[in-house]
Amino acid sequence: MMKKSLLGALALGLATSTSAFAQTELQWWHAMTGANNDVVNRLAEEFNNSQKDYKVVVSYKGQYADTLNAGIAAFRAGNAPHILQVFEVGTATMMGAKGAIKPVHEMMKEAGEKFDPQSYLPAISGYYSTAKGEMLSFPFNSSSMVMWINKDELKKAGIAEIPKTWPQVFEAGKKLKAAGHETCGFSNAWAPWANIEQFSAWHNIPMATKANGLDGFDTEMKFNSPAHVKHLQNLVDLQKDKTYDYSGRDSRSEGRFTSGECAIFLTSSGFYGNVKANAKFDWANAPMPYYPDIQGAPQNSIIGGASLWVMGGKKADEYKGVAKFFAFLSDTDRQARLHQESGYLPITKAAYEKTKASGFYEKNPALQTALIELTNKEPTENSRGLRFGNMVQIRDVVSEEIEAALAGQKPAKDALDSAVNRSNQILRQFERTVR
Amino acid sequence: MEKRAHFSGWTLPLLLIVPQMAITIIFFYWPASQAIWQSFLREDAFGLSSEFVGFENYVHLFEQPEYYRAMVTTAIFSSLVAFFSLACSLLLATQADKNLRGGQAYKTLLIWPYAVAPAIAGVLWIFMFHPTLGTLSKPIKAIGIDWNPMLNGNHAMTLLVLSATWKQISYNFLFFLAGLQAIPKSVIEAAAIDGAGPLRRFWTVIFPLLSPTTFFLLVVNIVYVFFDTFGIIDAVTGGGPAGTTTTLVYKVYADGRLGGDLGGSAAQSVILMIIVIALTAIQFRYVERKVQY
Numbered sequence A: 001m002m003k004k005s006l007l008g009a010l011a012l013g014l015a016t017s018t019s020a021f022a023q024t025e026l027q028w029w030h031a032m033t034g035a036n037n038d039v040v041n042r043l044a045e046e047f048n049n050s051q052k053d054y055k056v057v058v059s060y061k062g063q064y065a066d067t068l069n070a071g072i073a074a075f076r077a078g079n080a081p082h083i084l085q086v087f088e089v090g091t092a093t094m095m096g097a098k099g100a101i102k103p104v105h106e107m108m109k110e111a112g113e114k115f116d117p118q119s120y121l122p123a124i125s126g127y128y129s130t131a132k133g134e135m136l137s138f139p140f141n142s143s144s145m146v147m148w149i150n151k152d153e154l155k156k157a158g159i160a161e162i163p164k165t166w167p168q169v170f171e172a173g174k175k176l177k178a179a180g181h182e183t184c185g186f187s188n189a190w191a192p193w194a195n196i197e198q199f200s201a202w203h204n205i206p207m208a209t210k211a212n213g214l215d216g217f218d219t220e221m222k223f224n225s226p227a228h229v230k231h232l233q234n235l236v237d238l239q240k241d242k243t244y245d246y247s248g249r250d251s252r253s254e255g256r257f258t259s260g261e262c263a264i265f266l267t268s269s270g271f272y273g274n275v276k277a278n279a280k281f282d283w284a285n286a287p288m289p290y291y292p293d294i295q296g297a298p299q300n301s302i303i304g305g306a307s308l309w310v311m312g313g314k315k316a317d318e319y320k321g322v323a324k325f326f327a328f329l330s331d332t333d334r335q336a337r338l339h340q341e342s343g344y345l346p347i348t349k350a351a352y353e354k355t356k357a358s359g360f361y362e363k364n365p366a367l368q369t370a371l372i373e374l375t376n377k378e379p380t381e382n383s384r385g386l387r388f389g390n391m392v393q394i395r396d397v398v399s400e401e402i403e404a405a406l407a408g409q410k411p412a413k414d415a416l417d418s419a420v421n422r423s424n425q426i427l428r429q430f431e432r433t434v435r
Numbered sequence B: 001m002e003k004r005a006h007f008s009g010w011t012l013p014l015l016l017i018v019p020q021m022a023i024t025i026i027f028f029y030w031p032a033s034q035a036i037w038q039s040f041l042r043e044d045a046f047g048l049s050s051e052f053v054g055f056e057n058y059v060h061l062f063e064q065p066e067y068y069r070a071m072v073t074t075a076i077f078s079s080l081v082a083f084f085s086l087a088c089s090l091l092l093a094t095q096a097d098k099n100l101r102g103g104q105a106y107k108t109l110l111i112w113p114y115a116v117a118p119a120i121a122g123v124l125w126i127f128m129f130h131p132t133l134g135t136l137s138k139p140i141k142a143i144g145i146d147w148n149p150m151l152n153g154n155h156a157m158t159l160l161v162l163s164a165t166w167k168q169i170s171y172n173f174l175f176f177l178a179g180l181q182a183i184p185k186s187v188i189e190a191a192a193i194d195g196a197g198p199l200r201r202f203w204t205v206i207f208p209l210l211s212p213t214t215f216f217l218l219v220v221n222i223v224y225v226f227f228d229t230f231g232i233i234d235a236v237t238g239g240g241p242a243g244t245t246t247t248l249v250y251k252v253y254a255d256g257r258l259g260g261d262l263g264g265s266a267a268q269s270v271i272l273m274i275i276v277i278a279l280t281a282i283q284f285r286y287v288e289r290k291v292q293y
Helices: A002-021 A034-050 A064-076 A088-096 A104-111 A122-128 A151-156 A166-178 A191-202 A226-239 A252-258 A269-278 A316-330 A332-342 A349-357 A369-374 A391-406 A412-434 B011-038 B056-063 B065-096 B103-115 B118-129 B137-142 B153-182 B185-193 B198-209 B211-228 B230-236 B248-258 B262-290
Strands: A024-030 A054-060 A083-087 A138-143 A145-150 A186-188 A264-268 A283-286 A304-311 B041-043 B050-052
Touching: A024 A034, A024 A064, A024 A316, A034 A054, A034 A316, A034 A332, A054 A316, A064 A083, A064 A088, A064 A304, A064 B248, A083 A088, A088 A122, A088 A304, A088 A391, A088 A412, A104 A316, A122 A138, A138 A269, A138 A316, A145 A151, A145 A191, A145 A269, A145 A369, A151 A166, A166 A186, A166 A226, A166 A264, A186 A191, A191 A226, A191 A391, A226 A391, A226 A412, A252 A264, A252 A269, A264 A269, A269 A283, A304 A316, A316 A332, A332 A349, A391 A412, A391 B248, A412 B041, B011 B041, B011 B262, B041 B262, B056 B262, B065 B103, B065 B153, B065 B211, B065 B248, B103 B153, B118 B137, B118 B153, B118 B230, B153 B211, B153 B230, B185 B198, B198 B211, B211 B230, B211 B248, B211 B262, B230 B248, B248 B262
Parallel strands: A024 A054, A024 A083, A186 A264
Antiparallel strands: A083 A304, A138 A304, A145 A264, A145 A283, B041 B050
């Protein structure tokens, strides 16, 4: 109770102070730390200096899940920020909350701000758009999954070329193991993201019906297909002698690559800064491997990262400010610079073209790999993106079942069947709450 | 002599108990009743829509095999942690109770872990036992154990029990030490004169006299493992691998906060509340009979 009235008083204080300065404050809650936090602060500062009517105020709210929960709690208390950074798996949750959000395309139109959905990279904006192509949230930091390579170790193991397909990776893993990498031939972080989500898109296989949920919340999981089972079974077989070694559900074990333990490691392209700073060997990254016997592979990868959601129930003038800020973020020069400095993917086509034309990628090929993957082919309904309610929970369920298979508790097929069944239950629960 | 205060009216006594009542109502009854109410609702995370669904959340819960597994996990985890933390701290306390040189420093050091936040304790243990980076996992591997808490559920559980126990030892130690010091030296000396050896003195004199402390700690420790170990679990295993370390309280968090299923999560906390109330009641009803005050 006391907290509420205190917040009320604070809000009142804020309201009066803004009117005194005749400047509208726009709250931006985010989850960025370290160098990425500096990027957020600098963007806000640049925007605030570029005009006088609006002031973007940034607050760090903890990790992605914490930030989302802080946003939800604030909304329930009537104090939602204007802009909330939400990770990609929270997309369906935000979308389902119709009264709580303001779709970006609608806001841009009402504010009369220049906005062309076509100018954004479809592989990125598609993830945050409706089936009709209406952009719901504004892509901010995007990455994709790539394969990181320790070139020194590959050379030592007698592997001449960076493997392109899964069978080649398995072979390379065996050679690496024979060459002394006894605990890890190859591995990956983000188990469900790598082995189910990206795997499905990259091989153009549906992860679920209804275009992976983009066409409706009545989607049903399908990731127990023969191809999925085969891939997991391969990993299970290789786990036995640690040619493949499991590295967990999140990015905590990424250090296995930079420490030199795992010479082939699949994880986010956002790992770039860390590798650059910590890897004391000759490294590179390459597109994710694929199975050549699966038709159409490789297709295109999907993104990870986060987008900016505009919360509902704010004043028209405030939305004008947010629209201005998004237009500011979309500026080609700014996007190109942001991409080159931070390693985030550029969100507009123009920024990508500009960076390409400047010859930047010749010197920094590692920053282009994710973009090559994302734009490899025109996205299909299997590779446009994912939209599952309660996806955080679904990822946990999928991780649990993958772990059970890798630990030898059940066959790959049973594990994926069970993961599909349990995920479907979660999807049905979610469907009922948004109806 | 009767210890009874006499008040002339109702005003003062009422005023005096108001703070206590307010705290109990605001911090216990109110949230508890909210949880009960919420467990009958199906609600989206934003609270935009809510629907009364009766006992559906409960029915759904008892249909999940994972929920029963979480119960078993909790039972194993809590008995292991309660047993080891009580046993270790009792051992430490009896040793610290002797006249040792630098005993004070020794006692102080033993109390330190209690000041460490659960999440930090968890992270410390991860660093020591991480399958590849951990300093202690190398010797474990050297003796031929394929240590891998990231895939092996038993290893993960061992790690959790270790860290949760370590965290609780200081607290128990403190109480045991106080309990030991309250035992009159004359009783022990009398036993010694009668020819009882140290072990016999411990089991026939000290341990029974310590039983009120042990009982109190048992209750507190059970409550501790049920609720407070959540931070350690979140930091060390995140409920994995394959759900082998998901306890009831961790599942409440995972389903409610991470999953956004508030109704189901509320139903779980209501059940958890009932379990803990029942456990405490049983302890007071049956175990307390054996306690000698």
